[in-house]
Amino acid sequence: MSPKPPQIPHWRHVYRGLLRESSYLPDPVARQYMSNYVRQSYRDYRPRVQTNSYTGPNGQFYVERRARKLLSILSRANEGYLKPLERVLMLSYGRLGRRRHALARPLFVPNSPEVPFRMILPYKLPRNWEPIPALSALIDSQAIRMGSRRDEMVGTPIIRKKPEPKGNIWNGYVSHRKVQIALRKWYDSIVKGILPPIPDQEWQTLYGLVTGTEPWELPKRRKRLAENTTNNALDAEFLVFGPEKGHTFGSYVRGRPHTITRKIMTPLWNRVLASTPRMRQDTETGKWKVSWGMPIVKAPSFRKMDSELAAAVSFFDCIDPKNGNMLQPQG
Template sequence: MIQRRALANGAQLVRASTKATQTTRFSPFDSPFLQSISQEPPPSPWTTQQVDEARHLLRAILRECTYLPDPLARDYIRLYALSSFRKYQGKEKPTRILVERRDEKIKQARKSLLQLRGANAGEESQLMKVLFLTYGRTGRRKKELTAPLITPNATQAADGQNNSQETAETGETAARDEERLASSKAKNHGHADPLSDVLKALLRSQARAQPPEIVRKNPNPHAVALKIPEMNSWGRPMPLKRVANMTRKWYAQMLGHVLPPLPEEEWEVLKARSLGKISFEGVIPRRARARTTADSVPPRKSTALLQALSIKSDYRPPPLLDAASGSRLTPRTMRRCWAKVFAQTPNMTWNSETGHWDIEWGVTILKQHEIERSAASQGST
């Protein structure tokens, strides 16, 4: 009798559970992913005024890129500006960082726009900044060109085998202090050099060629090899942490000095432009501005309105730079600017016969060209 009642109660529980599962079936609209879509999006950290200003700044920057006198700079600066603006759309950065940096980034965009306008107007300092960015003497492209010269473990070589040695020694007891001191003393002389062979060859060649130090200082030829003293100022073996810090500092200095080579095609084109073999195409004429509602005002009324405003206000707008005429961007000016960039640009080719890198610097080619040119002028006279 008791068994029958237990079985009946169990059957009732099974029926109740099946009814509950039938009534509470899973609906695809109950998914947390769809619920997050149905909810309202989070408020944007950018105000409407800031969004409009950023959009206008981007359009103005892209418009100025089309007037740059260098063909390679037009494409590179355009992609550089687009990637910089896309970084801060709220997809890759947290909202807190966007709020902290939005004013700074808008200010930086205004500054970049003024620099591009100055470069198109013929200001040599602004134009050189654009050319240095384009040809990888400064900025993001310099890092991209330097990356193939660095070995895969070069970023960790600042700590080198010192950190791995310290990790291996964490489980050792204090009774092996003498062995640890002996190993650290050996590492002061046998530490791993973080510089690759190609990077060493480039730095030594740069120290010999001595290109103009406009953006980077040339390395000291005696400092290319890392030298760490065996003993510290207390006459004790150099600590492992001290060796790691000295190696890291020296490695950062060497990377700061290096001027990476350009791809061979770009290097040849830059060489031809700096030597005058490829002539300057001239300044791109600016397109006519779009007509606004103010343009539809009759001339007499607009002139009277401007006169009335000028009487009531002491403000006088600064004169616009005459960028359309191109009087300041002459072929000679552009050739001189390209030569400054080319003087700091090397070309590296591997010589299989000698087993060494053949490095040719632009400054050496320019000096040789000047000597040949002066000799030819003296021979003609």
């Protein structure tokens, strides 16, 4: 019996592709975060990885599908598709995904020694749980901001203040179960929608990229090797798929690629900045103050007119006072 042919290591190709696409991202924070995230993910899932994923358990299939999905998002982001590029920025700055939970963990689990890879935040409402003052200030500020600037925070679940269930119409009694259900729903909305602050250095980098004070340069891509093309018309692709079709717009149904420039990146950075808070504690009162990154809007420029010339020229000098017609310029 002849031995089985060696299997192709799928994971190695996907891993190299993820690291390669992470190094081409047009944001410095995204490049560093995505590279670390890929390495950490492969290390944590290493006991479940096998040489050939199709012979593994059912969970192996979903792990590989997640890796290939992330590779697709990174590839389309580097090609200039705006939605994948915005999603990568949101993931990198902790507005979505795992890093948002990691940044919010000190607010839910104070004095935690380390951040686990899974189950970062308690998914169930702890008994007798009350938010710490920093989290309470952030919840109130985010609830107010989402009410006034909802268009800048599209896709973020709505966060409201602590609910107070109404009592019945007879004696105003509120059952304990009703209170627990309201608190559980409120806690779930906080876990799903809270936007924690990022480290100060990353915020300064993001603000500098938006305002233009931070230097930026697009990473250079490595040149691909030339493919061996055959001039034979009866190749395998022609025999299987038939003649090649002409130019179609099928690949642009969900957006089109753009040439990544600073002009393209600035609105995306601006949107991330608008959903990124900063928190500081007042030394005198001990209260927490929350400020949000405001979009950078250039002030409109108006032309100035000489005051003496404006006094000498009347607005109606070019109009005939008898019939109201425009006078023709003379000379």
